[in-house]
Amino acid sequence: MNGIESNAAAAALKNPIDWAQASCDALMAKYRPEQLPPEGRWHYHQGIFLYGMLKVWEATGNEAYLVYAKEYVDKLIDEYGSFKFARDELDAMMPGLLLFPLHAEFGEERYRIAAAKLRGMFHTLNRTSEGGFWHKDKYPYQMWLDGLYMGGVFAMQYARYFGEADLFDMVLYQESLMRRHMTDERTGLLFHAWDESRSFPWADEETGCSPEFWGRSLGWYGMALADFLDELPPEHPGREVVKAALRPFVEALIRYQDSATGLWYQVVDKGSEADNWLETSCTSLFIYTIAKAIRYGAVGEECRAAAERAYQGLIGRTRTDEFGLVVPEICIGTSAGDYTNYVTRPVSENDLHGVGAFILACAEMQKLQGLQK
Secondary structure (H helix, E strand, C coil): HHHHHHHHHHHCCCHHHHHHHHHHHHHHHHCHHHHHHCCCCCCCHHHHHHHHHHHHHHHHHCCHHHHHHHHHHHCCCCCCCCCCCCEEEEHHHHHHHHHHHHHHHHHCHHHHHHHHHHHHHHHHHCEEECECCCCCCCCEEEEEEHHHHHHHHHHHHHHHHHCHHHHHHHHHHHHHHCCCCCCCCCCCCCCCCEECCCCCCCCCCCCCCCCCCEHHHHHHHHHHHHHHHCCCCCCCCCHHHHHHHHHHHHHHHHHHCCCCCCCCCCCCCCCCCCCCCCHHHHHHHHHHHHHHHHHHHCCCCCHHHHHCCCCCCHHHCCCCCCCCCCCCCCCCCCCCCCCHHHHCCCEEEECCCHHHHHHHHHHHHHHHCCCCC
């Protein structure tokens, strides 16, 4: 699209859910469900995008979004509930969030069976000496912030959907380990990863932590806490524990928000460094976290301005191409490391990490603005 057409298209997007739909539509126009990258795999990249798409379906009733997500899942899971997935990593659980709404809507037994296979991984994953799940077998004795979202939200939804209440406490214990080992008292932020063995090159000799505060890992952690409030029963004591953890975390994020743009930097606390850069996927996840924290009363209305400023800054970065809306400035998948590792990562556009996060942020802003119950 030329500049005039792009401006006209953006002007037609009035509410946050309009922006979410435009982002869904752009990827649907470009890819068949089974072609979403990495093609033909059960993977959290597709999982986060399609999970956002299902939130748009819930908000709008547009069944095209439900059908698209179902087609992705049905290409990978056979009629007996069998499918290929990585059995040694928390990341493989995240697309399982698609199975609960599909089972509720269509009642197909294969979705229940597939969810049970993913749930069974909690019996076999390797653990630290305290019972913390290794993020992946290739990262022995390591807990990553990412893992709390990848496995924790799935476990809580499974607990609620299938009545397995012990999973609530299991997830809350995992979060407590991360918070205890990975929180930096000076900033209030959490380091990306923790190595109990202190054997990885990035691990601090005393703490075992990686040295930097990476934006998207903090986003996964914050979104996990916020989503736990969706799942925990009203009477569960863990609700207040989660709120108590969410409050200082949100306050710390807001302290590091860029005042000029409303966005956050790739390495969150080092915005003054010339080679650091503003990153949209972490910004999206922070918007989601702050908006939901406000909605659940974990933080007060004084945080609303930060969410609104970030949302306006985020949509202001978008543009359009021949398929539709483009979300730019997205860091590709990234392992834990030092400062140079993060700031030299390739930047992409419409990467599913960022598109999924963008859609979820818009869907949550729709609720915060009182436009959806």
